[in-house]
Amino acid sequence: MKTLWLACLACGVLGLGGCSGVPVERYRGEQPVLDLARYFNGTIDGWGMFQDRSGAVIKRFHVLIDASWEKRDGVDVGTLDEHFSWSDGTTSRRVWTITRVDASHYVGRADDVVGEAQGEAAGNALRWRYVLALPVDGRVWNVDFDDWMFLIDDKVMLNRSEMRKFGFRLGEVTLGFSKR
Template sequence: MEALGWGLLGAALMLALTLLKERFAGFDGQVPEDYAGQRPQFDLREHLSGPIKCEGVIYGPLGRVASRFTGDFEAAWHGNRGVMREHFEYDSGNSQDREWRLELGNDGSIRAEADDLVGPGLGQQRGAAARLCYRIRLPKDAGGHVLSVTDWMYLAPNGVIINRSQFRKFGIKVAELVAVMRRVEA
């Protein structure tokens, strides 16, 4: 086999190993059951309730910070149904509002709807973590693309929630978000 053939074979092998690592050992390799025994127990009705302050960053496809933001949320629950209103302020001067309509199943399942989602978001809360997967349509001024999103929220012992989200287009990660959410005492 000539050098070009060996080079192409090596590149294909490295790509395959990278994709396997990403799928089984990376962000997408975790499942809610991995966190089932962890304490404290994450209950969205308790930990995402009332006024909440959020701070975070969005990383672009090359891993550099593309945007920083703060958010003010207000969440209220009536049994297993809740509404969370979010208001974001970005370092660009832009702002964004979103209203999540949430429903929790007795088995820890999560169903979420928002006006910019394409279909419902589905997830699961287990132990100290919760995962939500959905498709979101970006605003027209951001290209109007539809992205697949996986949100993971991890509950810290002090009640702070760490949120890590990945945004993908055609299976390729195009952005990542890391944020901290904490309840504001009334």
């Protein structure tokens, strides 16, 4: 019985270790280097979809982002005003306030983000982690997002987000950005 318990414990620890994924540092040498203040400045279009855990496409969307940055007390602060048009005819809006903490770290806030988003950039990649208060069928669920962005060139960025609740995978969002 003790051997079975130890085997289960080992599997659990290995399973949790697998949740951490690839570190953003792995992309440090990739080009072009992603600078959020440079890419998210001006008007950006995005097209994406949400897929449930089985892979079925549940919703598609277009997002128009008006982005700008300014210095506040010597710190770079960005505003990303996102306007979503969903395939079911609904619309929504999210306004991010993003603060550069240092050369590779950012924090972000939005009305539907619980607490603060944590971001780390290296090379052409940015990893955002945050909890989103997501309305579903009249209820609000706090869902963990693990959000990866990869700069392809000065106009195009790809984004892939995994959504989890209680550690269980709910689905994923795939999104392509194009800077005007």
